[in-house]
Amino acid sequence: xxxxxxxxxxxxxxxxxxxxxxxxxxxxxxxxxxxxxxxxxxxxxxxxxxxxxxxxxxxxxxxxxxxxxxxxxxxxxxxxxxxxxxxxxxxxxxxxxxxxxxxxxxxxxxxxxxxxxxxxxxxxxxxxxxxxxxxxxxxxxxxxxxxxxxxxxxxxxxxxxxxxxxxxxxxxxxxxxxxxxxxxxxxxxxxxxxxxxxxxxxxxxxxxxxxxxxxxxxxxxxxxxxxxxxxxxxxx
Numbered sequence: 001x002x003x004x005x006x007x008x009x010x011x012x013x014x015x016x017x018x019x020x021x022x023x024x025x026x027x028x029x030x031x032x033x034x035x036x037x038x039x040x041x042x043x044x045x046x047x048x049x050x051x052x053x054x055x056x057x058x059x060x061x062x063x064x065x066x067x068x069x070x071x072x073x074x075x076x077x078x079x080x081x082x083x084x085x086x087x088x089x090x091x092x093x094x095x096x097x098x099x100x101x102x103x104x105x106x107x108x109x110x111x112x113x114x115x116x117x118x119x120x121x122x123x124x125x126x127x128x129x130x131x132x133x134x135x136x137x138x139x140x141x142x143x144x145x146x147x148x149x150x151x152x153x154x155x156x157x158x159x160x161x162x163x164x165x166x167x168x169x170x171x172x173x174x175x176x177x178x179x180x181x182x183x184x185x186x187x188x189x190x191x192x193x194x195x196x197x198x199x200x201x202x203x204x205x206x207x208x209x210x211x212x213x214x215x216x217x218x219x220x221x222x223x224x225x226x227x228x229x230x231x232x233x234x235x236x
Contacts, residue, residue: 035085038078038142040131046092048127049149056150058110058117066124069150070107072131074116079139084109084118087144089131091122099126117147124152 044052049068059069072087074080086109088102099122103109107120118133133144 034081034137035134036136036138036142037132037134038080038138038144040072040089040133041143041145044128044146045131046127046129047146048125049122049151052146052149054151055148057148059119059121059150063121063150063152065153066155067152068122068124068126069119069152070122070128071110071117071119071147071149072133072144073147074118074133074135074144077139078135078142078144079137080116080135080142081137082135083111083116084144085134085136087118087120087131087133089120089122090129091126092129093123093126098129123154125154 049070055071056063056069058071063069070089072084074084084103086103087107088100091099091101093099101107101120101122103118103120106122107118110117110119122128128146131144131146135142135144
């Protein structure tokens, strides 16, 4: 009798444990399946931050001047539980290229505001073209809204100084005498270069003068010697 009763108790405990495990799995599956992706209100896009209602509320106080702040709200009409889990937004820059930003790396979920908000920071001037959010257990057809923006000022590229630009071919060739003094044909320009033709021209007269002087000196010496010998011969 005691053995049979022990088997019955063991069976009841096993059934209770199995039921508890099944119930836990069911609850976990239901919680996991309740996270749903919902779209932004299509009437809010596309828009730039400057074109929308402006306010810097719910945003960090130290946003850079060239950044736009975008604040999203999860309305009560969405029927979701709790706040946003995440928000992902698609933007277009001035060239039409798309960029995808999210609250995970480019913003945050606003805590403690009491009205379910989140924000994303993007370069100033970009256009919000689409967005979606993950929320828990929303009603069918639920949407969220862009509530306000805090526009920044796009960074303008400073034009380079004229002095920093390379000179044009015409400017480089404006003084050919500095590169090819011999080609200019001007005597003054040619004489500025040691490699020009001036040195041979001035050197030749100097050489002739020296040779002439030497020749005259030698001739004078020869005449003197001849005259001296004649005088000595006469004296004899």
